[in-house]
Amino acid sequence: KAGVTQTPRYLIKTRGQQVTLSCSPISGHRSVSWYQQTPGQGLQFLFEYFSETQRNKGNFPGRFSGRQFSNSRSEMNVSTLELGDSALYLCASSLSPAFSYEQYFGPGTRLTVT
C-alpha cells in the first residue's frame, strides 16, 4: 500500500507570494492533518480534515487555509508569505480522527521564503 505523498517536496518562494501544498493520504484514510515544523517552534498543528470538513484548527493566522476533496486528498494554502513561514510542512493521514488511531506522515514539503 502506498504511503502518504506530498508535492512538491521543495519550494522556494518570495515574500508576499502565495503557495499551495498538496497531500494524498494512504488509500482508505479519510482524516488528513497538517503540521508545521520549525527549529524554533517545533512541530505545531495547523488543521485537520475529515470527510471534507475542517474539524480542528491550530493557532495560526488566517493566511493559512486548507481544504479536502471528496477523494480525501488535501491542499493547504499560505497567502502573503512571510519569512517566518519557512518551514517543513508535514501532512499526516489516519483512518479516523479518533484518539486511538495512528497518524502516518508524508515526507514533507520544505518551504523556503526569501
Add this chain to the structure above:
Amino acid sequence: AQKITQTQPGMFVQEKEAVTLDCTYDTSDPSYGLFWYKQPSSGEMIFLIYQGSYDQQNATEGRYSLNFQKARKSANLVISASQLGDSAMYFCAMREGANQGGKLIFGQGTELSVKP
C-alpha cells in the same frame, strides 16, 4: 502549559545497548493516546508505537517498548539492542479524546546518537 515534555535534548548510546527516552504528559482528559515517532535527517516522521490511556499492558513493537506509568503521566520509549540506524530525532506525542480529532501535540524531541 507544556502538555508533552521531553527533558533530554540529546542522548548517546553504544551500539547494541538499550536506551530509554523520557516523556511526560499533562492532560485532564481520561481518553488519550500516546505516540512515539522517529524523524531521521531526511525529515519524514516514522510511526513507532502507540499506547492508549485505557490499555492495561505496555505496548511493544519489535525492539520498541513503551513504559507507560499512568499515575506518573509518563510514557518512556525503550529501544533495545540499539542499531546505528536508530540515530535520529525522537518525538513523543499525544492525542486527547475523541472530540479533539486528529490534533497531535508534540514534545520538543530527543536527538539520539548511536555510537559504534
